[in-house]
Amino acid sequence: MYDVAVIGAGFAGVTAARDLSLEGYSVVLFEGRDRIGGRTFLGEAFGRSVEFGGAYAHWTQPHVWHELKRYEIRLATPQAIGKSYWLADGVVHSGTPAEHAGVGGPLIARCLADARARFPQPFDLAAADAGAIEKETLADRIDSLGLSPHDRDVLGGVMASLVHSESEQGITQFLFWAAVAFGSWSAFLEAAGHWPIEGGTRRLLDAIAGESKAELRLSTPVTAIEDDGSGVVVTTGKGERLRVRHSVVAVPLNTLSDVAIAPPLAQPVRAMIEQKQPMKTIKIWARVRGEIEPFTASAPTGKHPINTARTEYRHGGDTLVVCFCSDAAAIDGRDREAVQRALRLFVPDIEVVDVACHDWVNDPFSQGTWVHHRPGDLTRAAPLMREPHGRVHFAGGDIAALGVGGIDGAIETGAKAARDIIRALAGERD
Numbered sequence: 001m002y003d004v005a006v007i008g009a010g011f012a013g014v015t016a017a018r019d020l021s022l023e024g025y026s027v028v029l030f031e032g033r034d035r036i037g038g039r040t041f042l043g044e045a046f047g048r049s050v051e052f053g054g055a056y057a058h059w060t061q062p063h064v065w066h067e068l069k070r071y072e073i074r075l076a077t078p079q080a081i082g083k084s085y086w087l088a089d090g091v092v093h094s095g096t097p098a099e100h101a102g103v104g105g106p107l108i109a110r111c112l113a114d115a116r117a118r119f120p121q122p123f124d125l126a127a128a129d130a131g132a133i134e135k136e137t138l139a140d141r142i143d144s145l146g147l148s149p150h151d152r153d154v155l156g157g158v159m160a161s162l163v164h165s166e167s168e169q170g171i172t173q174f175l176f177w178a179a180v181a182f183g184s185w186s187a188f189l190e191a192a193g194h195w196p197i198e199g200g201t202r203r204l205l206d207a208i209a210g211e212s213k214a215e216l217r218l219s220t221p222v223t224a225i226e227d228d229g230s231g232v233v234v235t236t237g238k239g240e241r242l243r244v245r246h247s248v249v250a251v252p253l254n255t256l257s258d259v260a261i262a263p264p265l266a267q268p269v270r271a272m273i274e275q276k277q278p279m280k281t282i283k284i285w286a287r288v289r290g291e292i293e294p295f296t297a298s299a300p301t302g303k304h305p306i307n308t309a310r311t312e313y314r315h316g317g318d319t320l321v322v323c324f325c326s327d328a329a330a331i332d333g334r335d336r337e338a339v340q341r342a343l344r345l346f347v348p349d350i351e352v353v354d355v356a357c358h359d360w361v362n363d364p365f366s367q368g369t370w371v372h373h374r375p376g377d378l379t380r381a382a383p384l385m386r387e388p389h390g391r392v393h394f395a396g397g398d399i400a401a402l403g404v405g406g407i408d409g410a411i412e413t414g415a416k417a418a419r420d421i422i423r424a425l426a427g428e429r430d
Contacts, residue, residue: 010038013250015414032221045356061408119179156300160307333357
C-alpha cells in the first residue's frame with residue numbers, strides 16, 4: 001500500500017509527486033503516455049528540439065519562477081520582431097509592432113476596461129463579484145462594443161491565439177487574465193507567450209522528476225478512483241487495483257469523463273466535466289527557407305486558418321515560424337502546402353520547406369489544448385475542484401486559482417495538493 005497515488009505526470013503531477021516523496025511518503029505516479037510532461041512536449045523536428053505544447057514562462061509567474069531558480073535554469077531571449085501583419089476587414093495591413101499596438105491596444109483596453117474592477121484582488125476569486133459577468137461570453141462582450149468590421153477584426157486578431165469559439169468562451173477568464181497582469185493585456189501576453197525556458201520545458205520537468213523519489217509508471221492510464229472512507233482504490237486500464245491513502249488527480253479537464261470517480265463530485269463540477277472546455281486549437285511549426293525578416297501576423301478567429309504566427313528561431317540558415325490556429329479542423333498541420341498558402345496571405349513570397357505539429361485535440365490524454373472556461377465555470381465549478389474531495393485531490397493548470405491555463409498554474413495546484421495531503425496524513429498519524 002502506497003501513501004499516495006498521483007494520476008497524470010504533467011507539471012502538476014510531477015510537482016505533487018516530488019513534494020510528497022521528499023516528505024518521506026511513498027508515492028506512485030501513473031501516466032497514460034509513454035513520457036512525462038502532459039500538454040508540454042519538447043519533441044524533435046527539422047533536426048532540432050521544438051516545443052509542441054506549452055513552452056513559455058516569466059519572472060512574474062511565482063510558482064514556475066521559483067522552480068526555475070531552484071534548479072538554476074534560465075529563460076531564453078526571444079527573437080526581436082521588426083514587422084507586424086494583421087488581417088482586418090479583408091485587407092492585410094502591415095507596420096511595426098508599435099504601429100500594430102497603436103491600432104489594437106485601444107480596442108483591447110476598451111474590451112477589458114473593467115478587468116481590475118471585476119477582480120480587484122485577483123489572488124482571491126472569492127472576493128470578486130462575478131455573478132453577472134459569468135453569464136457573458138466573449139462574443140457578447142465584443143458585440144456590445146459596437147465596433148466597425150475593421151476594428152472588430154483587429155480586436156479579434158489581438159485575442160486570436162487564445163480563442164477557439166467566441167460564443168463558448170466566457171469573457172470572465174479574459175478579464176481575470178488581464179487583472180492578474182495589472183490590467184494590461186500586453187503584459188499578460190508577454191508573460192503567457194514570449195519567454196521560452198532555456199533548454200526547453202523538458203529540462204525543468206526532468207529537474208523536478210529527478211529530485212522526486214516517486215515510482216513512475218508510464219503507459220498506465222487510470223480508469224477509476226474510489227474513496228471508500230478509509231482509503232482510495234485506484235484502478236488502471238490494465239485492471240490492476242491499488243489501494244492508497246490519498247490520491248491526486250492531475251489530468252486535463254477534458255479527459256476526466258474517462259475516469260470513474262466515487263463518491264460523485266459536486267453537480268457543478270460534474271456538469272463542467274461532462275460539457276468539457278472548448279479549446280480545440282493547434283500549434284504548427286513551419287520551417288521557412290532562408291533567414292527572413294522577423295515578423296508577427298494575426299487574423300481573427302474564423303477569418304483565416306492561421307490566426308497568429310511569429311518567427312521564433314534561426315536554424316541551419318532557415319527560419320522557424322510558430323503558428324497558432326484557433327480551429328484545428330480548419331487546417332492540416334502536416335500539410336506543408338496548406339501551411340504555406342495560409343502564411344502567404346501575410347508574406348507572399350514565403351517558402352515553407354517542412355512542417356511539424358502534435359494533434360492535441362485527438363490525443364486521448366488531452367482532448368484539447370489549454371483551458372478556457374465556459375461562462376460560470378471559472379468562479380463556480382473550478383474553485384470546488386481545488387478543495388479536497390474526501391481523500392481525492394485535484395490539480396492541473398485547468399483549475400488553477402491564479403495561473404489558470406498555464407505551466408505556472410499546474411505547478412501551483414500540484415504544490416497545493418501535496419500540502420493538503422501532507423497535512424491530512426500528519427493528522428491521521430496523530
